[in-house]
Amino acid sequence: MNTITTNNLTHSQQIQINELVTAAQQHDGTKRLPFVSNMYNYFPEMQNDILAYEGDALVGVAAIYADVRPDDAGTEVFLIVHPEYRRQGVATELRKQVEATLKQFGYSKYSFVTERRFLDANPEFIKNTNLEINPATEFQLSMNPPTTPLPTDDELELSVMTKDLIPAMVKLSRRAFGGEEETEKPGPQHYINTMAKPEMLIYVLKKNGVLLGSTSVDMSDGYYLFSLEIDPDYQNNGYGTELVKLAVNELTKREPRILTLGVDADNPRALHVYQKAGFSIETEIVYLNAKI
Structure with missing residues (x-):
């Protein structure tokens, strides 16, 4: 070998x-x-x-x-x-x-x-x-591509993230992770690296021009959704579910593929968001700790 x-x-x-x-x-x-x-x-x-x-x-x-x-x-x-x-x-x-x-x-x-x-x-x-x-x-959830578009809020706008939105997304993400002073990530380089990869997408959600949140997609094998973030000022209003459904619709229009994502087993709120959007649990991910 x-x-x-x-x-x-x-x-x-x-x-x-x-x-x-x-x-x-x-x-x-x-x-x-x-x-x-x-x-x-x-x-x-x-x-x-x-x-x-x-x-x-x-x-x-x-x-x-x-x-x-x-x-x-x-x-x-x-x-x-x-x-x-x-x-x-x-x-x-x-x-x-x-x-x-x-x-x-x-x-x-x-x-x-x-x-x-x-x-x-x-x-x-x-x-x-x-x-x-x-x-x-962690639970891994999956969803078959819908045969008809999922119903969504007509006032919401989904678009692919552009470089001019990086400063606003850095600020939003750090607030979503617990405050600007508590974390250094995700920083600008995170978004630069992701946007540079042809197999990656970042979708942003807006309402009346106001940035509400984002989610990322790895398209290298099927569609893997990750890093769902909603501005803390707009959480608990159903925008997470709407963002996921809009992303599913856009991805399915590109090419129908299986969609998957992961969510912490002790995060019932996030699990509810994804299940409400149409995802189902397919496996439980387990981490085995090791020391060098």
């Missing part, structure tokens, strides 16, 4: 990863797709993708998502091994290289991303890997 590390996947490598993920999900009954881009990583030079090969065949992949400082919690690792190559040391080698990479940049802790159904089907997994289950879980 040989490995390759990169922070800039080729088109061929991306296809191989997609095929590997499909094989693993069909075997395990899992749903979560790995995020393999490095565009949000705190250290852009980090080689965040590690690919394991047997000959020309990709048999395993690990993807590091580290958008936080080394001292902060939240670094995630997706590690997937082809079902035919499990229990042959592939995962052990990938984990070893993940930890070496994280240690190089000063990280001392991280979490593997898995699903409840995988753990239920593999009851010895936690003991064999010496990992600790994080009690905070």
